[in-house]
Amino acid sequence: MRIGVITFPGSLDDRDAQRAVRIAGGEPVALWHGSHDLEGVDALILPGGFSYGDYLRCGAIASLSPIMTEVVAAANAGMPVLGICNGFQMLTEAGLLEGGLIRNDHGGFICRDQVLRIENASTDWTGEFSAGEEITIPLKNGEGGFIASDETLDRLEGEGRVVFRYVGVNPNGSLRDIAGISNERGNVVGLMPHPEHAVEPGFGPDTAAAMRSGVDGLGFFTSVIRRALVEA
Amino acid sequence: MPTIVVDVMPKAELLDPQGKAVAGALARTGRTGFSSVRIGKRFELTVDGPVDDALKASVQEIAEEILSNGVIEDVVGIHYEVTNAELAAEASDAASVTEDGFGAPAGETH
Numbered sequence: 001m002r003i004g005v006i007t008f009p010g011s012l013d014d015r016d017a018q019r020a021v022r023i024a025g026g027e028p029v030a031l032w033h034g035s036h037d038l039e040g041v042d043a044l045i046l047p048g049g050f051s052y053g054d055y056l057r058c059g060a061i062a063s064l065s066p067i068m069t070e071v072v073a074a075a076n077a078g079m080p081v082l083g084i085c086n087g088f089q090m091l092t093e094a095g096l097l098e099g100g101l102i103r104n105d106h107g108g109f110i111c112r113d114q115v116l117r118i119e120n121a122s123t124d125w126t127g128e129f130s131a132g133e134e135i136t137i138p139l140k141n142g143e144g145g146f147i148a149s150d151e152t153l154d155r156l157e158g159e160g161r162v163v164f165r166y167v168g169v170n171p172n173g174s175l176r177d178i179a180g181i182s183n184e185r186g187n188v189v190g191l192m193p194h195p196e197h198a199v200e201p202g203f204g205p206d207t208a209a210a211m212r213s214g215v216d217g218l219g220f221f222t223s224v225i226r227r228a229l230v231e232a
Numbered sequence: 233m234p235t236i237v238v239d240v241m242p243k244a245e246l247l248d249p250q251g252k253a254v255a256g257a258l259a260r261t262g263r264t265g266f267s268s269v270r271i272g273k274r275f276e277l278t279v280d281g282p283v284d285d286a287l288k289a290s291v292q293e294i295a296e297e298i299l300s301n302g303v304i305e306d307v308v309g310i311h312y313e314v315t316n317a318e319l320a321a322e323a324s325d326a327a328s329v330t331e332d333g334f335g336a337p338a339g340e341t342h
Contacts, residue, residue, distance in 0.1 A: 057301055064298070093301065100303035102242070107249040147246060147304060173247065 001026045001228045003221075004041035006071070008033040008062045012049035013084065013196060020196040021045070024221030033065040043080040043124075043224050044071060046087025048140075048194055058101060058143045059089030068094055080124035080224045081188045085141055088180065088190030097181055097190045098156065099148035104141070105173025113205035113214070114139035114193050115167040116179050120160050123186040124227055128219040134167055135216035136205045137198040144192040146174035146181075156181055164191050195220040234283045236291055239309040240300045241272035272308070275299050283312055 003021045005028055007014045018028035029041050038044070051062035062068075068090075075081045075096050083091040091097040104110060115136050118129040129135070148156070153176055156162050164180035172192070180191025195217030198204035204214035242248045251270040258266050277294075279287060295307045 056299075057304075060298070060301065092303070098303075100301055102246065102304055103249045105247055105249060107253050 001043065001225045002029050002039075002041045003027070003043045003045060003224070004029045004031040004038055005045045005047055006031045006033060006067060007047070008049070008051040008065060008086075008090075010049050010051040010053060010062075011047050011086070013194065014047040014049070016194075016196045017045045017047045017084065020199040020217065020221050023199050024218055024225055026221060026225050031067065033062065033067050036066050036070055038067070038070050038074060042228055044074065044082070046071075046081070046083040046090050047196070048085030048087060051086055051090070054143070057089075057093065059086055059091075059093045062086070063090045063093035072096060075183070075188050078185060078187050080227070082125050082220065082224070083188075083190035084194055084196060085144075085192055088192055089143070091188060091190045096188050097183060098152050099146055099178075099181065101143050101192070102145045102147055103143045104145055104171070109140075109142040110144070110171050111138070111140040112171065113137070114171060114179075116164045116191075116193060117167050118163070119165055120163045120182065120186075122160075123163055123182045123189050123223075125189040125220050125223050126163060127223040127227055129223070135219070136207070136214055137193045137195050137217045138205060139171055139193040141172065141192055144172040144174065146172075146178045146192070148175065153178075159184065161186075163189055164193070233278055233280060235313050236277040236279065236283070237309070237311040237313055238275040238277065238291070238295045238299050238307065239272060239311075240275070240295075240305050241270060241308045242305055244306075246304060272305075273299075288312075 003026045005014050005017045021028040029039055055061060072094055089101050092100050113136050115134055118126055118131060118133045121129045121131045161182045162178050163182050166177045166179050170177050179193055182189045198214050198217035201213045201215060204212055206212060207214045248270045255269040291310060295310055300307050
């Protein structure tokens with residue numbers, strides 16, 4: 001499976017996302033924001049970082065990039081799209097996901113290994129998990145507070161589109177502890193924490209078994225690859 | 233050359249951590265009496281041509297679709313102002329006819 005990772009000016013975790021795809025058994029394809037060509041990929045990842053220095057609003061200028069025309073069309077046609085951190089912000093700015101991300105309620109940047117609960121294990125990116133399962137992956141952001149109107153929040157909850165919730169501590173003031181959501185179809189998923197940083201023993205979060213051995217993020221990438229194999 | 237000013241504020245019901253931090257600094261330095269501070273954004277768009285209805289419609293669209301995000305922010309004002317140079321020119325014109333030196337109102341607001 002060929003999975004495109006789009007690099008924007010100021011992307012930081014594009015190479016990590018490519019590596020995660022490779023470790024999961026997929027073929028990463030580097031894509032450029034200024035192009036209109038998705039190069040025939042089967043899925044897309046919008047990586048983390050600080051595109052355009054977070055000018056205007058996080059992800060806002062990147063969401064107007066040339067390639068986003070094709071991203072929106074592909075997402076609406078059902079292609080799996082994962083937005084991580086700044087990528088999540090771009091997806092909300094592009095209107096592919098609802099709600100918005102604002103500055104952390106405590107005003108500070110946060111970097112920690114974060115426990116999440118998988119609330120929906122039937123999206124394109126969470127099929128390898130089970131509902132209610134808890135995972136630990138890194139979280140690092142300054143503007144990760146998820147907000148939406150009560151009406152939108154109720155609808156997201158009612159439709160099972162809250163995909164991840166923070167467990168133990170709410171690190172940024174996100175309403176209803178929401179860490180990530182999906183679109184109606186479940187092919188577009190966005191979250192603030194970083195699964196691509198927890199895919200290889202020796203480089204992930206600490207676990208009870210050993211330091212840096214956590215690979216809970218791998219399931220995101222194997223999920224989308226498995227789904228493609230099943231559908232093929 | 234006219235300058236168009238667009239003011240955007242975080243939605244009133246949302247916490248504004250930046251404003252809260254400034255309010256905290258005011259209180260710490262003994263500047264009491266301010267119950268809250270909120271921080272927004274001011275955009276200045278300069279145009280070469282005339283400000284007509286088509287341009288105003290375009291500014292409205294840009295303000296709502298790009299300069300602000302309706303989920304988290306409100307456009308609280310769009311002002312059509314003249315530049316400092318034009319103001320100065322107007323002021324000097326006005327000075328020749330009025331005693332106080334203040335000329336025409338500084339631009340149109342809506």
